[in-house]
Amino acid sequence: MKPKISDVAKVAGVSPTTVSRVLNNRGYIGEKTRKKVEEAMKQLNYFPNDVARSLFIKKTFLIGVIFPTTTNPFYGQLIFHIENIAASLGYKILLCNSQGQEDKERSYLRMLQRNQVDGIIAGAHNRGVKEYDIPTLPVVGVDRYLSGNIPVVSSDNYDGGRQATQLLINKGCENIIHINGPILLETPANLRRKAYEDVMRDNQLTPITYETEGNNQAVIKQLFDENPQVDSIFASDDLIASAVMREAKIRKRNIPSDFKVIGYDGTETTRLLLPELSTIQQPIREIAEKTIEILIKEINEEGDSQMETILPVRLIEGETT
């Protein structure tokens, strides 16, 4: 069986208390005793039991992280940074892939509470999960409004939408169509669309928005069929932009001379696989940093964190505009 503190104590010829003291560097310990204890620990290959410790100190150093799926490069990269930064601060990540399903999200939420996580970072796409209002548990949202009193961190979606649309207009486009995922009023990402519509109207152009669940090639085909005059597309993420490019090629539209595309996210993976794509790059690392900073402040009850944090985006001009 796994050795426990009392086993170490026995071997070292001291009391459990003393072993605990050595472990946590607390109180006064004689140098010889410390040596003895440390040797006993090594000899038994002792590891402290954090479950027992957590039970006592009522803190787990666990953070629950709920996103749709690590398969998506944006979330994959975001979660990487979250885990990485959390680890450097002594926190560990309990990973939850909600797949955008409300019921899963709810059951993850229960699971996380049962596991006594110190806090939760949530960036799933569901609306209406009221369970986030957990009085005793700090929660921070990423790119998503969860509830009135939960802080949200996001990048500047409005400015991103504005820059993307403006770029296409500057390049002479007039029939710009926006295509995005399901429109959720609760998400700041919806601001991309609002910015697009505002900029279009400001330029006496008619905004047209298509919605697609995930990567729906059919919607894109339909878009082209219904709008033969379309000369450019602002896609709400790079995956959709890629699908648009594919369809454009099928229709023998020459990019960028004849047809332009700009995406959104600018993840590492997209930059590697599709470097020619123009895109609005989100500051993923900074989002992760800020999110954790706020969460840990809440955990430590250093309150007063701002309710909404907006980080700047960056336009990357590739060869598709």
Place this chain on the structure above:
Amino acid sequence: MKPKISDVAKVAGVSPTTVSRVLNNRGYIGEKTRKKVEEAMKQLNYFPNDVARSLFIKKTFLIGVIFPTTTNPFYGQLIFHIENIAASLGYKILLCNSQGQEDKERSYLRMLQRNQVDGIIAGAHNRGVKEYDIPTLPVVGVDRYLSGNIPVVSSDNYDGGRQATQLLINKGCENIIHINGPILLETPANLRRKAYEDVMRDNQLTPITYETEGNNQAVIKQLFDENPQVDSIFASDDLIASAVMREAKIRKRNIPSDFKVIGYDGTETTRLLLPELSTIQQPIREIAEKTIEILIKEINEEGDSQMETILPVRLIEGETT
């Protein structure tokens, strides 16, 4: 404060034991009592404390998962499936991004032991981490040999390498170069290279292999400079293949007529962003399933799981060959 079993008991007017019985559906409980208890739980918004429970039953239903980074689409997708399947079996995932650094991997290993995980799934790229030999802790490796008595799950890397090389030969290529990440003898992925070399020799062709750390455009440039006669490349992953394609375009090599490329992995993301790329697709979902199946067998001490599991790969012919 969070309510505990005794709080529920007080409200329901019963003893803590009875509440525990209702919670776990164990032993005989009167219907009225059960109702009372359930109502008390609802009223107090009670959640069982899994930390305390884990301490008692000596089981956490936690699985530690160590991979280089969720940013990489292959690992992102693999981890998604692992988490997903684990969740359906009542297990939770503690996520660790080792970034291919031995020291991080070692410290994650310590962390996981302290947290009393029931098992570990590891697929990082390090060699020489002897700490995996933990007598009391089940470990399963993915695409990687960890130690003599740790089961490994991987796809058929030899066959994948064979198919890729053979395809290029069938298409008339003669100057095929293989390019991959750092060559680690311990990893089954190295078999891709061996297969490439075997097939080349079987066809009286000279194998040439280049190594690159991550996505090193410089190595690829060098490869082209040193081998102007190269007519095709078998890349050990799709990211590298993409970089090769980029360089080929810069050098005005026409794909596929003048120059061919085949990659490896065939993740969802790659298929979306670079659908034209020919590749060897790994059965990621199946790898996850098999890995968890074996791990849970080990956890339940139903021993006798096979030490090496090899899953079939699938050739996807795109437009780059």
Place this chain on the structure above:
DNA sequence: TTGTAGGCGTTATCAC
């Protein structure tokens, strides 16, 4: 059918 007592491994408190 329900209740009491003890322990899971750790740490804080208070003696010595």
Place this chain on the structure above:
DNA sequence: GTGATAACGCCTACAA
């Protein structure tokens, strides 16, 4: 400096 004791929240004998 070091040790005994109680408690964290839960679960399983055993008793009633």
